[in-house]
Amino acid sequence: MLRKLLIFHAGFQRYETGLKLQSYLASLVKDPSENIAGYLFLVEHHPVYTTGMRSKDYGSEIEQRLTALGADFHRANRGGFITFHGPGQLVVYPILNLNHFQPKVKWYVQTLEKTIIAVCNHFNLTAYTTPDTGVWVNEKKVCAMGIRVSQYITTHGLALNCNTNLSWFEEVTPCELVGKKATSLSAECGRNINIDEVSPFFLLEFGKHFQCELEPCSKAFVEDVFAEIHADSEQK
Numbered sequence: 001m002l003r004k005l006l007i008f009h010a011g012f013q014r015y016e017t018g019l020k021l022q023s024y025l026a027s028l029v030k031d032p033s034e035n036i037a038g039y040l041f042l043v044e045h046h047p048v049y050t051t052g053m054r055s056k057d058y059g060s061e062i063e064q065r066l067t068a069l070g071a072d073f074h075r076a077n078r079g080g081f082i083t084f085h086g087p088g089q090l091v092v093y094p095i096l097n098l099n100h101f102q103p104k105v106k107w108y109v110q111t112l113e114k115t116i117i118a119v120c121n122h123f124n125l126t127a128y129t130t131p132d133t134g135v136w137v138n139e140k141k142v143c144a145m146g147i148r149v150s151q152y153i154t155t156h157g158l159a160l161n162c163n164t165n166l167s168w169f170e171e172v173t174p175c176e177l178v179g180k181k182a183t184s185l186s187a188e189c190g191r192n193i194n195i196d197e198v199s200p201f202f203l204l205e206f207g208k209h210f211q212c213e214l215e216p217c218s219k220a221f222v223e224d225v226f227a228e229i230h231a232d233s234e235q236k
Contacts, residue, residue, distance in 0.1 A: 038096035
């Protein structure tokens with residue numbers, strides 16, 4: 001059975017704005033009257049280091065060192081460890097009601113990984129998984145994943161390095177994997193591969209693996225959502 005998902009293109013946003021957008025879209029998916037399987041929220045972030053619930057305690061000194069580089073720093077309620085998001089990285093937050101798919105977290109994560117492996121295949125790259133969540137190419141991580149599932153509603157998601165500046169990852173131990181490196185589609189293919197080139201392949205493979213139809217949100221809806229979260233921020 002094909003389910004319909006709405007694609008929410010957010011453009012270039014700071015991580016904090018992304019969190020607010022996720023929360024708002026999740027509230028719509030939770031509402032039974034909406035009767036929607038979910039949203040596929042695509043965004044590119046201003047440089048930011050985020051820690052997950054499994055991360056060790058990163059104190060103020062480390063936070064100050066990282067923000068001095070020009071990056072934001074956030075402690076998130078997702079799974080996983082510390083990672084980096086920034087320009088040239090396709091960040092996708094699937095806001096799904098798993099009851100419309102399979103209400104199993106393991107199935108969800110594995111299907112996300114299969115989706116990314118299929119995307120890499122479009123660029124003639126042999127990608128694979130390991131016991132550590134995410135997708136790898138040539139023993140380097142090309143896609144990190146960190147999710148949250150509450151009452152079968154998913155938030156957070158994945159970050160696929162397209163033409164990301166990989167030097168940002170050298171400032172931390174991404175995903176707490178000592179001795180492991182990050183890579184990008186561009187680095188592995190030896191040519192510049194940007195988000196615009198990758199996104200259509202991602203949407204194609206996501207639709208196949210999650211057996212859903214993807215339809216862009218209307219411009220009016222996107223504008224209304226941004227207006228709502230900005231109004232809510234001003235009230236606070």
